[in-house]
Amino acid sequence: QKHLVSCLATSRQSHTSRARPHRHASPSPHSCVSEPQQLGMAATRPFRWAVTSAGKIAADFAHAIRQLPGHEIVAVAARNGADADAFVAKHARGAKAYRGYAAMFGDRGAHGADCCYVATQPDTHAELVETLLDAGTPALCEKPLAVAPDAVDALYARAAARGCFLMEGMWTRCFPATVKARELLAAGSIGEVVGVQAEFGYDIGNGCPASVRGDAATGGMAGDIGVYLAEKALLAFDSANY
8 A cells, every 4th residue: 555655646647637547557666656756745745645434444554654755644534433533543643533524525624635545335435536526636545446337437537527636546556566567568578468367365264254255335256356356467458448
C-alpha cells in the first residue's frame, strides 16, 4: 500500500484527461514518487488524506501512510463514532474523527483532505465514490471498485465528466516487482506470451473468510481473491484500459 500511495500522482493525468480513462495506469520506476514531491509541496505541507472506514484494511493503509514522507491522515470516518475515535488514537493521531461518512465528506473545508481513501465493504464502494466525485473530491477506492463491470464503467465515466481523480486501489499493481515485470514483458525478455497459468492460496486454518465463501458484499471469491490472478495475467497482454 505504501507503493500504491506513492504512485498516485503518476496515475492522475491518465484518469482525468481522457473520456475513457485508463483503469490501472502503471507508473514507470523513475516517476514513482509521492504527490507532494511532484507538486513541489514537500517543503510547505503534506498531502492530506481522509479515510473512510476504521477496519483492518484502513489500518494497513494508515500504517503505510506513516512510513511515507509528505503524507498524513487528517480525517477518519466510521459508522460508529467510537470506532473512529479509537482508530484515530491508534493509527492517525491528530486526525479528526467523524461518526458517519456523510459527516466527513461534508466537512472537507475543515479537514482539508486532498484525497479520500475508501476502505468500506465492497457493496458500499460505488455509492460512496459517487458521492465523493459529485463533491469534487479525488478518491482512491479499495478493490473491487464496484461489484459489476457496468458499475465500474459508470464510475470512471463520472470521474472523467467531472475532471476528478479516481483510482481503484489494486495495490499489487504498484509493487516495484510488478513494474519490473512490465518492463521485461515489454522488452520481450521472455519471448511472446501465449498463455498464463496462475495460482493463489493462503492458510485458512483459522477459518475461511466470507469473501472466499462467496459473500455477496465482497463480490465473492472472483471479485475479492481471484482478481489478483487476473491482474497479473493481464500484465502479459496489451490493453488500452489496463
